[in-house]
Amino acid sequence: xxxxxxxxxxxxxxxxxxxxxxxxxxxxxxxxxxxxxxxxxxxxxxxxxxxxxxxxxxxxxxxxxxxxxxxxxxxxxxxxxxxxxxxxxxxxxxxxxxxxxxxxxxxxxxxxxxxxxxxxxxxxxxxxxxxxxxxxxxxxxxxxxxxxxxxxxxxxxxxxxxxxxxxxxxxxxxxxxxxxxxxxxxxxxxxxxxxxxxxxxxxxxxxxxxxxxxxxxxxxxxxxxxxxxxxxxxxxxxxxxxxxxxxxxxxxxxxxxxxxxxxxxxxxxxxxxxxxxxxxxxxxxxxxxxxxxxxxxxxxxxxxxxxxxxxxxxxxxxxxxxxxxxxxxxxxxxxxxxxxxxxxxxxxxxxxxxxxxxxxxxxxxxxxxxxxxxxxxxxxxxxxxxxxxxxxxxxxxxxxxxxxxxxxxxxxxxxxxxxxxx
Numbered sequence: 001x002x003x004x005x006x007x008x009x010x011x012x013x014x015x016x017x018x019x020x021x022x023x024x025x026x027x028x029x030x031x032x033x034x035x036x037x038x039x040x041x042x043x044x045x046x047x048x049x050x051x052x053x054x055x056x057x058x059x060x061x062x063x064x065x066x067x068x069x070x071x072x073x074x075x076x077x078x079x080x081x082x083x084x085x086x087x088x089x090x091x092x093x094x095x096x097x098x099x100x101x102x103x104x105x106x107x108x109x110x111x112x113x114x115x116x117x118x119x120x121x122x123x124x125x126x127x128x129x130x131x132x133x134x135x136x137x138x139x140x141x142x143x144x145x146x147x148x149x150x151x152x153x154x155x156x157x158x159x160x161x162x163x164x165x166x167x168x169x170x171x172x173x174x175x176x177x178x179x180x181x182x183x184x185x186x187x188x189x190x191x192x193x194x195x196x197x198x199x200x201x202x203x204x205x206x207x208x209x210x211x212x213x214x215x216x217x218x219x220x221x222x223x224x225x226x227x228x229x230x231x232x233x234x235x236x237x238x239x240x241x242x243x244x245x246x247x248x249x250x251x252x253x254x255x256x257x258x259x260x261x262x263x264x265x266x267x268x269x270x271x272x273x274x275x276x277x278x279x280x281x282x283x284x285x286x287x288x289x290x291x292x293x294x295x296x297x298x299x300x301x302x303x304x305x306x307x308x309x310x311x312x313x314x315x316x317x318x319x320x321x322x323x324x325x326x327x328x329x330x331x332x333x334x335x336x337x338x339x340x341x342x343x344x345x346x347x348x349x350x351x352x353x354x355x356x357x358x359x360x361x362x363x364x365x366x367x368x369x370x371x372x373x374x375x376x377x378x379x380x381x382x383x384x385x386x387x388x389x390x391x392x393x394x395x396x397x398x399x400x401x402x403x404x405x406x407x408x409x410x411x412x413x414x415x416x417x418x419x420x421x422x
Contacts, residue, residue, distance in 0.1 A: 005108040014212035016102055020219045021207060024099040024226070031092045032132075032168075038085035039161055042321065045070045045078050045406050050352060051368035051422045054409070056154035063162050072376040075403035079319035082406075083241040086323025089139050090237045090252070094229035096132060098222075105207065117174060124171040131164030143322045145254050145270070152363065243327035255324035264386030265394050267326045268318070271412065273392040276359035278413050280392070283358070288397050290381075294343025294419040303397045306383060309334050314378040320407035331401045333382035336374050340419045350374045352422040355400055358413040367409045368422050373402045381414065 004010060044066040048055035057064060071077065106125070113119035138160065142153045149156060217225070239250035250256025255268040273283075281287060285303055292299045313332045319325035340350035353374055356366050373379055379402045383390065390396040395412030402410060 005105075006110040008105070008209065009211045010108075011105045012209050012211055012213045014209065014215040015217070015219055015222045016105070016207050016209065017219065018207060020222065021099065021102040023223060024095055024102060027095050028092065028099055031088060031095070035085060035089055035092075036161065036165060038081050038088075039157075040066075041081050042078075042085060042406075043158065044068065045081070045404070046409065047368065047370045050370050051354065053354070053364075053366045054368050056152055056363070057158045058155070060158070063159075069370055069372055070404065072373055072378070072403040072405075075316055075378065076319075077404040078406055079241070079317050079325040079404075082319055082321060082323055083238075083325060086139070086143055087234065087238045087241065089136065090143070091230045091234040093136060093140070093233060094226050096136060098226045100129060100132075103207070120170065121174045124167045124174065127163060127167035128171050131160060131167055134160045135164055143253070145322065154363075237323075240324040253324060254322070264388040265391035267329060268324060269393050270320060270322075270407065271359075271362065271393075273413070276357075276362055276413070278358055278392065283392065283397050283413065285397075288415075290398060290414060291416040292339055292343045292419070293416070294340065294345055296344030299342050303383065306334055306381070306398065310338065311383075312377070312380065314380055314401065314403070316378060316401055316403050318401075318407045318410060330386050331380055331382040332384040332387075333380040333398070333401075335377060336369070336379045336381055336400070336402075336417075337377070339381060339417060340374065343419055345419060348375065351420050353420075354418040354422060355411045355414055356416040356418075357411050358415045364408040364411070367400075367411045369400065369402060369405075369409065371421075373405060374419075376403060378403045381417075 046054045047070050048057070048064060048066060055064070107129075113122060135157065138149055138153060138157050141148055142157070147153065233252065235249060236251045237253055237256075239246045239248065240253035240256045247256055248258060259266050260268060289300045289302055290306065292301070311332055312335055313330060315328040315330055317326050317328050335347075336353065337347040337350040340353070341347040345351065350371060351374070352371050353369050354366060355369060359365050369379070380400075382395070382399050382401045383397070385394060390399060395414070398414045399412040400410050400414060
């Protein structure tokens with residue numbers, strides 16, 4: 001018996017083969033393409049070119065390109081994009097693991113490099129496997145709010161995606177000619193056989209075992225097992241994007257299950273007031289003031305004074321990078337563009353705004369909002385939600401709510417808003 005993983009006889013599963021690997025590869029090709037596109041859209045939603053506080057990827061260079069300012073219509077755009085990104089990513093985990101299992105003999109092939117092209121292929125394969133595992137692991141940990149990895153999720157996931165994408169492109173360019181040749185050989189071999197549907201061992205010697213053990217399942221059965229695992233993960237994750245009974249099915253999502261409470265403030269949150277060091281003493285009516293700054297100077301407003309201004313309502317969800325979202329909540333407050341008018345701007349030509357929170361630690365203590373978002377009449381400095389004042393965990397005494405913006409840009413416990421081009 002072969003005892004070395006570099007020997008083809010070491011790998012004896014009869015399930016491995018070009019057909020099994022190709023089916024998994026096609027699924028991943030389509031799925032990872034969607035993941036990459038939705039990931040880039042998620043990056044664009046932060047308007048990273050607006051201000052350094054919104055961009056957590058320093059020294060990104062050309063990798064940080066984005067082609068448009070993030071829109072405010074439709075108001076559920078980020079909710080849809082991030083829901084697809086996270087739910088699909090989790091659903092593909094069994095497919096990724098099965099694909100890696102199916103090609104693991106190639107990682108042990110000897111000699112390590114038969115030519116320059118073969119060496120590049122092996123390097124790209126290692127980066128491809130490593131990049132895929134890194135992206136999926138950090139993504140799943142972020143969804144579960146388990147930040148076990150060193151550093152910030154945003155730059156790690158961002159740079160990891162580009163490493164994976166570069167390896168994917170190199171690997172695809174190098175392997176396409178071989179893949180075409182293998183397909184041609186399979187077609188010719190099948191044309192000359194009885195139509196058993198099994199690929200010949202010579203098509204891809206490193207995948208088909210020369211000494212397979214007795215099969216316990218067919219290749220289609222193995223694919224069914226992988227597909228069943230993906231459907232299970234889909235069914236226990238997708239509900240976090242919805243309200244009502246379906247959310248209870250999201251057993252693997254931190255914001256699945258029953259609503260976190262009852263009443264107008266009974267919808268999901270990530271950051272509590274206590275976790276960000278927000279005390280009742282600094283948010284009480286006598287102590288808290290909102291500071292607005294613009295070309296005409298600064299204005300200080302109490303919550304009572306804000307409630308005396310014209311108030312408007314918007315029905316908007318909260319959607320976060322972890323993939324969870326709420327349904328539309330009914331927010332009531334002062335339009336951000338009308339706050340800009342208090343400090344010297346025309347409301348219809350309001351500029352960007354830098355929003356600062358009372359929180360003293362943690363990411364996105366400050367956030368920048370682009371002018372097209374400021375001018376949208378649905379963008380509010382919210383004071384109430386669903387007919388009652390904000391709760392401390394939902395941002396009392398005031399928070400930002402902007403259509404289609406990532407949840408972290410809807411700053412809570414707002415203390416200062418500085419208007420001007422950023």
